Structure formats: structure tokens, C-alpha cells
Amino acid sequence: MSTQASPLDKPLKLEDLLQRNIWDVDEDPHIEIPMDDQEGLRKRALVHLCPAGCYTMIxxxxxxxxxxxxxxxxxxxxxxxxxxxxxYPKSGKGIQYRFT
Ligand code: SF4
Structure with a gap:
């Protein structure tokens, strides 16, 4: 019987799983929103719902x-x-999910 530790031996936290991902960030943004006219933007929803925390209120x-x-x-x-x-970012750019 193996005594090797398994990654499933301790509870997994979402933050830990997400930190395993790798980003190859493109120099060109793949998403843009207007800075001058933000009428109609659901600003608070963007800030609170984006799972990556990409939106901030200033x-x-x-x-x-x-x-x-x-x-x-x-x-x-x-x-x-x-x-x-x-x-989506250009091919090969953006997030690369790691599931192990
Ligand atoms: S992670 Fe945030 S910024 Fe990226 S697509 Fe989702 S909601 Fe939009």
C-alpha cells in the first residue's frame, strides 16, 4: 500500500486551485470598456461579480x-x-487552466 501523499488528502480551496493557472498576458487588451462615457454600465455588478476581480471602482x-x-x-x-x-485573447495568450 502506498504511503505517498495525495493532493486530495487535504481540503482544496478555490483560491489555491486558481493560483495554479498560468497567464500569458497579451500586450493588447482582449476586453475594453469606455472610460469617458460609462452611462449604462452596470458598474457595481462588474466589480462584485467578476470572479477575477478585474473591475475596480474609483x-x-x-x-x-x-x-x-x-x-x-x-x-x-x-x-x-x-x-x-x-x-478571446489571441491564440496561445490569456489564461491556461491547470486542473492538477
Ligand atoms: S473574468 Fe472578469 S473580466 Fe474576465 S470575462 Fe470574466 S467577468 Fe469579464
Whole structure:
């Protein structure tokens, strides 16, 4: 019988699992939102619902940082089409999920 420790021996935390992922960040952002006219943006929803914490409120503006994006698409779903440019990163760029 093997006495080797298994990764399943201790409870897994979501934060630990997510830290295993690797990002190859593209120099060109794959998501853009307007900084000048943010009328119609669901700013608080973006800040509270983005699982990667890419959105931050500064005063009454929402700032966006694409580097740690999980590419889940949530912000695309909750933002009017004319207020967001959302594409997947170029091939080979962006997040590489690690499941082990
Ligand atoms: S795609 Fe998902 S992880 Fe990326 S910025 Fe939008 S909500 Fe956040």
C-alpha cells in the first residue's frame, strides 16, 4: 500500500486551485470598456461579480484591468453590446487552466 501523499488528502480551496493557472498576458487588451462615457454600465455588478476581480471602482468610474481575466464571459453578458469590446485573447495568450 502506498504511503505517498495525495493532493486530495487535504481540503482544496478555490483560491489555491486558481493560483495554479498560468497567464500569458497579451500586450493588447482582449476586453475594453469606455472610460469617458460609462452611462449604462452596470458598474457595481462588474466589480462584485467578476470572479477575477478585474473591475475596480474609483470614485464614480469603473476601471478595468484585463491581465488576470478568467475569460468567463460574465462581463460580456451583463454589459450592453455597444459598451464593451470583448474577444478571446489571441491564440496561445490569456489564461491556461491547470486542473492538477
Ligand atoms: S470575462 Fe470574466 S473574468 Fe474576465 S473580466 Fe469579464 S467577468 Fe472578469
Amino acid at each position: 470614485g464614480d468610474k469603473v476601471l478595468f484591468s484585463y491581465e488576470g481575466c478568467f475569460e468567463c464571459g460574465l462581463c460580456r453578458v451583463i454589459t450592453p453590446e455597444d459598451k464593451i469590446r470583448w474577444e
